[in-house]
Amino acid sequence: MDFKKLVSHCKEYGFIFQSSEIYDGLSAAYDYGPLGSELKNNIKQYWWKSMVQMHKNIVGIDASIFMHPKTWKASGHVDAFNDPLIDNKDSKKRYRADQLIEGYAEKIEAKILKDVVKAQKRFGDDFDEAQFRSTNNRIIERQAKIDHAINTMNKLLGDGDMEGLKNLIDELEIACPDSGSRNWTEVRQFNLMFSTQLGNIAGEEGKLYLRPETAQGIFVNFLNVQKSTRQKIPFGIAQIGKAFRNEIVARQFIFRMREFEQMEMQFFVRPGEEMKWYDYWKQTRLDWHKALGTPAENLRFHDHDNLAHYANAAVDIEFKFPFGFRELEGIHSRTDFDLSSHQELSGKKLQYFDPELNKNYVPYVVETSIGCDRMFLAQVGQSLQEETVPDASGNDSTRTVMKLHPALSPVKAAILPLVKNKEELVKAATDVFDKVKPHVLCQYDEKDAIGRRYRRQDAIGTPYSITIDFETLENNTVTIRDRDTLEQRRIGIDEIAKEVSDKTNINSLF
Numbered sequence: 001m002d003f004k005k006l007v008s009h010c011k012e013y014g015f016i017f018q019s020s021e022i023y024d025g026l027s028a029a030y031d032y033g034p035l036g037s038e039l040k041n042n043i044k045q046y047w048w049k050s051m052v053q054m055h056k057n058i059v060g061i062d063a064s065i066f067m068h069p070k071t072w073k074a075s076g077h078v079d080a081f082n083d084p085l086i087d088n089k090d091s092k093k094r095y096r097a098d099q100l101i102e103g104y105a106e107k108i109e110a111k112i113l114k115d116v117v118k119a120q121k122r123f124g125d126d127f128d129e130a131q132f133r134s135t136n137n138r139i140i141e142r143q144a145k146i147d148h149a150i151n152t153m154n155k156l157l158g159d160g161d162m163e164g165l166k167n168l169i170d171e172l173e174i175a176c177p178d179s180g181s182r183n184w185t186e187v188r189q190f191n192l193m194f195s196t197q198l199g200n201i202a203g204e205e206g207k208l209y210l211r212p213e214t215a216q217g218i219f220v221n222f223l224n225v226q227k228s229t230r231q232k233i234p235f236g237i238a239q240i241g242k243a244f245r246n247e248i249v250a251r252q253f254i255f256r257m258r259e260f261e262q263m264e265m266q267f268f269v270r271p272g273e274e275m276k277w278y279d280y281w282k283q284t285r286l287d288w289h290k291a292l293g294t295p296a297e298n299l300r301f302h303d304h305d306n307l308a309h310y311a312n313a314a315v316d317i318e319f320k321f322p323f324g325f326r327e328l329e330g331i332h333s334r335t336d337f338d339l340s341s342h343q344e345l346s347g348k349k350l351q352y353f354d355p356e357l358n359k360n361y362v363p364y365v366v367e368t369s370i371g372c373d374r375m376f377l378a379q380v381g382q383s384l385q386e387e388t389v390p391d392a393s394g395n396d397s398t399r400t401v402m403k404l405h406p407a408l409s410p411v412k413a414a415i416l417p418l419v420k421n422k423e424e425l426v427k428a429a430t431d432v433f434d435k436v437k438p439h440v441l442c443q444y445d446e447k448d449a450i451g452r453r454y455r456r457q458d459a460i461g462t463p464y465s466i467t468i469d470f471e472t473l474e475n476n477t478v479t480i481r482d483r484d485t486l487e488q489r490r491i492g493i494d495e496i497a498k499e500v501s502d503k504t505n506i507n508s509l510f
């Protein structure tokens with residue numbers, strides 16, 4: 001579905017609102033509405049259960065957002081958590097230098113794709129794209145421009161060469177997307193951490209950061225958790241919580257926000273065994289996505305070209321968002337970087353005594369890290385569809401339907417009296433609602449014709465609609481309508497709770 005339509009659908013049905021909308025909104029901050037918070041909770045529950053409940057060697061914590069400022073020195077965030085920033089002097093707009101260069105490359109790639117599509121039409125079934133790309137002179141020239149821009153940029157980023165980045169932007173004649181001007185400032189490093197001040201300490205001493213990742217709350221608690229739970233290596237610590245980044249360019253709705261939520265798990269392993277666990281978690285996390293019915297062609301691995309300061313291997317699970325393949329989750333082999341740095345700066349030992357090896361060591365860490373909001377966008381993006389279905393009189397009609405996995409759907413069952421002006425039907429429907437509500441989240445709706453009410457439930461992804469009609473009054477049965485197949489069948493009132501719970505339970509995903 002068109003991305004703009006998706007955003008307005010999320011607002012219209014109470015999934016996501018712009019933060020502080022009555023004051024014209026705050027950019028890159030969003031509020032989850034009644035249905036959005038249900039969907040988000042279901043995503044979190046799926047993740048938490050799959051990590052903590054399904055692994056006897058993974059436990060969960062909930063660390064505070066504020067941490068001792070030395071944490072961020074040790075983790076490298078004070079010195080190295082930067083993006084290269086550049087301002088356009090005419091438009092006063094601020095950009096990430098690397099994103100400007102990537103935008104330049106994307107434009108050329110779009111031209112290549114146009115030629116590929118044209119050639120495909122011309123040659124039909126005989127068309128060989130790889131051969132065309134490697135022999136067509138115009139494409140070869142354009143690809144060389146892309147490779148030059150991206151390879152040079154990666155080298156300059158790796159070297160931290162800001163002057164070189166500015167020269168590259170000038171050389172490629174990149175203009176401000178807003179004003180078309182090429183009047184740029186120098187490129188400078190911009191630290192992405194938000195800072196604030198402790199109430200009772202003045203100056204630098206009292207400077208606090210809002211955590212830019214949840215992971216550090218796990219690292220500093222490594223020994224507390226290991227000792228209190230008597231876990232043996234290998235074991236993991238999981239956490240879900242807010243993280244904050246002062247993104248220079250925050251856009252694409254909830255894809256890149258300044259306040260967002262992460263679901264992270266740090267898996268502590270013996271040094272030297274990290275690559276085995278890295279491969280294990282790569283596959284396990286991909287399977288987690290696929291279990292929701294996400295088609296394999298919408299997911300892919302992308303190895304990092306530039307490794308972060310703490311990693312010896314890193315891969316993204318990318319998802320095909322409405323604006324193309326982008327990072328959804330990261331799996332990083334973080335070595336012993338974090339624990340060793342905290343050990344050094346705090347002066348406290350963060351080691352594990354391995355009884356089998358009979359020695360102490362600082363464990364290595366493999367981390368899985370996924371943004372809850374990005375997962376939300378991925379799920380809504382892939383499940384929100386417009387399709388043609390027969391209406392009550394058998395004619396074609398278009399419906400908007402959110403084909404979420406039933407375990408993620410915000411509302412599991414709609415309880416609908418066939419008409420609202422028959423007291424006995426309303427009473428019977430209210431009784432059904434009261435009977436089913438302790439088991440699954442239901443929505444009672446009596447407004448409008450039944451067909452319109454079905455469409456409303458389709459639009460929010462409700463997998464089952466239960467209709468209470470005149471036959472219900474005679475034999476205590478109702479119709480149950482399946483969102484995806486549109487099939488309707490009769491079941492007894494006493495069967496509803498079990499039937500809907502069984503089919504919408506998160507356990508069905510394991």
Ligand code: GAP
Binds near residue numbers: 247255264369
């Ligand atoms: N602890 C490792 C870490 O934080 P990351 O790749 O920077 O790694 C992990 O972030 C995940 O957090 C990303 O894959 C993405 O899903 C999510 N994420 C990162 N920045 C985000 C932002 N500004 N808005 C929304 N989600 C974000």
